[in-house]
Every structure is written in structure tokens, then in C-alpha cells.
Amino acid sequence: MPEIAEVETVRNTLKRRILHKKIKEVEVYYERMIENNINDFKKNLIGESFIDIKRRGKWLIFETETYYLLSHLRMEGKYFIKDREEAKEKHEHVIFVFDDDMTLRYADTRKFGRMNLILKQDLEQTECIQKQGLEPGDKNLTAEYLLQKFKSKHIPIKTALLDQTIISGLGNIYANEVLFYAKIDPLKPAGSLTKDECGKICEGAREIIREAIQMGGTTIRSYTSSLGVTGRFQQNLKVHKRDGESCFVCGAKIENIKVGGRSTYYCPKCQK
DNA sequence: AGTGCGACCCGAACGC
DNA sequence: TGCGTTCGGGTCGCAC
Numbered sequence: 140m141p142e143i144a145e146v147e148t149v150r151n152t153l154k155r156r157i158l159h160k161k162i163k164e165v166e167v168y169y170e171r172m173i174e175n176n177i178n179d180f181k182k183n184l185i186g187e188s189f190i191d192i193k194r195r196g197k198w199l200i201f202e203t204e205t206y207y208l209l210s211h212l213r214m215e216g217k218y219f220i221k222d223r224e225e226a227k228e229k230h231e232h233v234i235f236v237f238d239d240d241m242t243l244r245y246a247d248t249r250k251f252g253r254m255n256l257i258l259k260q261d262l263e264q265t266e267c268i269q270k271q272g273l274e275p276g277d278k279n280l281t282a283e284y285l286l287q288k289f290k291s292k293h294i295p296i297k298t299a300l301l302d303q304t305i306i307s308g309l310g311n312i313y314a315n316e317v318l319f320y321a322k323i324d325p326l327k328p329a330g331s332l333t334k335d336e337c338g339k340i341c342e343g344a345r346e347i348i349r350e351a352i353q354m355g356g357t358t359i360r361s362y363t364s365s366l367g368v369t370g371r372f373q374q375n376l377k378v379h380k381r382d383g384e385s386c387f388v389c390g391a392k393i394e395n396i397k398v399g400g401r402s403t404y405y406c407p408k409c410q411k
Numbered sequence: 412a413g414t415g416c417g418a419c420c421c422g423a424a425c426g427c
Numbered sequence: 428t429g430c431g432t433t434c435g436g437g438t439c440g441c442a443c
Contacts, residue, residue, distance in 0.1 A: 171419090197437080214436050215420095249420045251437070267438090294414070301437080311436070400416075401436075 143197060143275070143308030144351035144372060149218055150192050150199055153243070156220050160237035161188050169232040172247070174255035183256055184208070184235070196271040196307030200262075207262055209255040210245070216252035219244045271307040275344040280306065282338035289329040289337070296332060296340075297325035298399040306344060312379045313351070315404045317343040319378045324410045325396075325403045350375060378404040 165181040167173055173180050187203035194200060201208035210216075219231075223240040233245040233254065245252065257265055272288075273280040288305045289296075299305060300314040309317065318325050320343030323336055332340075351372040377387055382395035382404055391408035 211437085213438075215422095247420095248422065249436085251420060253438090292413080298414095303438085399414095 142310040142312055142351070143348060144354070146194055146197050146199060146212060146308075147352050149212075150194050153218060153220075154192050157189055157237070157241075157243055158192075159188050159190065160239060160241065161186065162235055163238045164234075164236035166234040166236070167232070168227070168234075169250055172232050172245075172250065172252060172254060174253060180254075180256050195268055196274070196303055197310070198267060198271075200268075202259070205259060206256050207259055209253075209257065209265070209267065211253045211267075213247070213249070213251035213253070215249045216245060216247040219246060270304045272303060272305040274307055275309065275348040280341050280344070282334045282341060285337035285340060286332070286334055289332055292329040294329055295326045295398050296323055296329045297401070297403050299329035300340070301399070301401070308348070309344065311401055312376070313344070313347055315379045316347050316377060318410060319406060320347060322409050322411075325398050325405050378406060380404065 162184050163186075165184050167177055167181070170177050183206060184203070187205065189201045189203055189208075191202040192199060193202060197211060199210040199212070201210065221242050221244055223236055223242050225242075227234065227244075228246065230246045230248045231244045232247055232250065232252075235243040237243070245254070255265070255267070262268055273284065285305070289299060292299055297314055297318060300309050300317060301311065303309075315325070317340055321336060321339035323332070323339070354372040354375065378393050381393045384393050385391070386393055386406040386409060389406065389408045391406055393404055394407050396403050396405075
């Protein structure tokens with residue numbers, strides 16, 4: 140499922156393929172995916188071209204002359220580039236047709252992804268963008284920042300790491316990995332973390348995301364006709380989905396528990 | 412205000 | 428090529 144590194148990889152790859160092509164048609168097969176009025180959405184995009192693709196947290200931001208198209212892949216969203224001739228597949232919900240008859244297709248089995256077309260000047264007031272916290276690579280993401288954000292929070296640190304208003308872009312996988320890196324018990328209340336622990340979280344988020352983006356970049360090159368994103372960072376996972384296996388550091392059995400309803404993997408010996 | 416939980420989805424995994 | 432049930436996962440909205 141797309142996490143920040145995969146979103147970043149999709150961004151980089153799409154940038155090389157779809158910029159400056161004029162949109163001549165927009166097909167929407169699942170209307171609830173679009174936050175806007177469907178007719179406005181289509182009408183406003185037709186005639187525009189994507190001139191850049193940015194990212195904020197897990198949001199992809201397609202820029203045109205007048206608008207930003209915000210796109211969130213949630214768990215299973217994928218973009219494909221195909222010839223117009225190719226038949227529509229079951230889970231392709233939005234298709235952008237360019238004037239060279241290539242298409243950009245958004246596919247999403249779970250239909251959880253969302254798109255929102257906004258005027259460029261409204262970006263900073265748009266709620267989903269406005270409330271994003273600091274990016275893992277932001278130099279302002281410091282132990283002091285986290286200490287301040289976690290202060291008075293009684294929720295488990297694992298849950299706090301999934302809060303996009305604190306650090307933006309971390310999903311379940313990276314939250315698990317970052318806590319293993321920082322050697323922190325996922326159930327520890329966020330407000331009880333020391334400054335050192337917060338520092339470790341900053342460091343872990345920065346390093347793990349940097350590495351994952353690199354691996355995502357490696358994976359995408361193996362795709363020729365499509366941009367389906369699977370990501371190869373799985374190879375680097377230390378705890379996620381490794382329950383019952385041995386910890387690479389101490390050999391103890393990795394455990395799987397539910398924290399805030401989410402699958403949480405950790406080493407009970409390393410993360411105390 | 413902070414926190415917890417159901418809803419949104421549907422394919423995969425599971426139970427019998 | 429068995430079928431019904433459960434689960435997962437990011438985010439929002441609502442209840443407490």
C-alpha cells in the first residue's frame with residue numbers, strides 16, 4: 140500500500156511522463172471519489188495541462204495553470220499510463236485523456252482514494268493540506284518539536300506517530316519501523332517520552348523514509364508499461380509483518396498486537 | 412479538548 | 428471448481 144515513499148516515487152515517475160500534455164477529456168466512473176461537483180471537475184480540468192507534481196504528506200498535488208488537483212491514494216490507489224485504446228479495467232475509476240491519446244488512469248480496488256480540485260490560491264486554506272505536520276525530512280522536525288506535540292498526550296506513541304498533524308506521511312509500516320529504530324515500546328504514552336527518545340524518532344523517521352524513497356525509486360524502474368507501485372522496501376523491514384520471527388538484533392520473537400485498532404509489530408526485548 | 416470508534420470499501424484470508 | 432464471515436487500513440465524523 141502506498142506510504143510516503145511510494146507517493147514520492149509515483150510523483151517522480153509521473154513527472155517524467157505526463158507533464159505539459161493537454162487534457163482533452165476526463166472520465167469519472169466512481170463519483171464519490173471526487174470531492175467536487177463532477178461536471179465542474181471535468182469542465183475545469185479540460186484544456187489544462189499538468190505543469191508540475193508536488194507532494195505534501197501522502198497527498199499528491201498535480202499543478203495546472205489555474206488549479207491544484209489533490210489526490211490521496213489511501214491504501215490501494217495506483218496510477219497507470221496507458222494508451223487510450225486499452226480497455227478500462229474494473230478498478231479504474233478516473234481516466235484523464237491527453238491530446239496525444241495517452242491516458243492517466245487512477246485505479247483503486249477499495250475505492251478509498253480521494254481527489255479534490257481547488258484553485259491554486261486556496262491551497263494553504265485547504266484543510267487537508269493545512270493540517271499536515273512536518274515532513275520526516277524537514278529540518279524543523281526536532282526532539283523539541285515532538286516533545287511539545289506529545290506533551291499531555293495520553294495515547295500510545297504508536298498512535299501518535301500515525302497522527303498526520305504531527306509528522307506527515309508516516310503510515311502503519313513506518314510507524315512500526317521507526318519505533319523499532321528508536322527502541323521504544325509502541326504502547327508507551329506519547330506524553331511520557333524523553334527528549335532523547337523524541338530525538339531517536341526524528342532520526343529514525345528521517346533515515347527510514349530516505350532509505351524507503353531510494354528503494355521505491357529502484358522498484359519503479361522495473362515498470363515499463365504501468366506505474367503500479369509495490370515498493371521494494373519490504374526487504375528492509377525489521378519488524379513489520381515479521382511476527383513469530385526472530386529479531387535481527389537480539390533474536391527474541393517479534394510480536395503482533397493491536398494498538399488503536401492497528402496491527403503493531405515490535406520486539407518485546409529491544410523495545411522496552 | 413482529547414480520545415475512541417464506526418463508516419467507508421472489497422479482495423483476501425479464514426472457518427467450517 | 429464452496430460459501431459465508433472476518434479482517435485490514437488512512438482518514439473523517441461523531442459520541443463521549
